[in-house]
Amino acid sequence: MPNRDSSKVEQLRQHYQSDILSIDNTANNPLDQFESWFNDALESGILEPNAMTLCTVSPQGYPQGRIVLLKGFSEEGFRFFTNYSSSKGNDLKHNPRASLVFFWDKLQRQVRISGPVEKLSEEASSAYFNKRPVESQLGAIASPQSQVIPSRKVLSDSLEQAKLDHQSTQKITKPKHWGGYLVMPTTYEFWQGQPSRLHDRIVYHKEENKWTKSRLAP
Numbered sequence: 001m002p003n004r005d006s007s008k009v010e011q012l013r014q015h016y017q018s019d020i021l022s023i024d025n026t027a028n029n030p031l032d033q034f035e036s037w038f039n040d041a042l043e044s045g046i047l048e049p050n051a052m053t054l055c056t057v058s059p060q061g062y063p064q065g066r067i068v069l070l071k072g073f074s075e076e077g078f079r080f081f082t083n084y085s086s087s088k089g090n091d092l093k094h095n096p097r098a099s100l101v102f103f104w105d106k107l108q109r110q111v112r113i114s115g116p117v118e119k120l121s122e123e124a125s126s127a128y129f130n131k132r133p134v135e136s137q138l139g140a141i142a143s144p145q146s147q148v149i150p151s152r153k154v155l156s157d158s159l160e161q162a163k164l165d166h167q168s169t170q171k172i173t174k175p176k177h178w179g180g181y182l183v184m185p186t187t188y189e190f191w192q193g194q195p196s197r198l199h200d201r202i203v204y205h206k207e208e209n210k211w212t213k214s215r216l217a218p
Helices: 029-044 087-094 122-129 134-142 154-167
Strands: 053-056 064-069 078-083 098-102 111-120 178-183 187-192 200-207 212-217
Touching: 029 111, 029 187, 053 087, 064 134, 078 087, 078 122, 078 212, 098 178, 122 178, 134 154, 134 212
Parallel strands: none
Antiparallel strands: 053 064, 053 098, 078 178, 098 111, 111 178, 111 187, 187 200, 200 212
């Protein structure tokens, strides 16, 4: 096996210099704190501020992470949509718990969220599906997400068939295998980069329907 030169990776450095994040200057409700930071990310020009790493656990016990898009948040939780038969859907069927990670590099900020997960109602999933561009609706129908396929032609052929099947349809109906999930937070952690790698970390825990917050060492 050839030796790999990791010196370029080792030499990567980023200087962090930001406002202090403290117990006193964070909101008592972590959702309020998240909304404030999310709005900052929206205004910062980050390409996709709603991109988040969704972490699940496979039936074999392996952690699985991938980037998905946040499609809404409220006191109920954080929403995203996918194919129920995908690997993430299969993971959540066996272990309905997940973690979310947002990283906004321009702001030197990270948010980690974890909690149990449940499916959104068919009505809520259909309401969002109906707002999607037609191309995205057809893609959800055409793709057997996470399944092994012999070539990309399988996808293009499936998409063309979906177009033919719906060419006279005024409203495309959401397929049964597609819909939304709701991550219901029990823990939030807000991370703000600081010099000397002494980063600020404020964590919120939900206890008896009340939020407590504390500082963690970096």
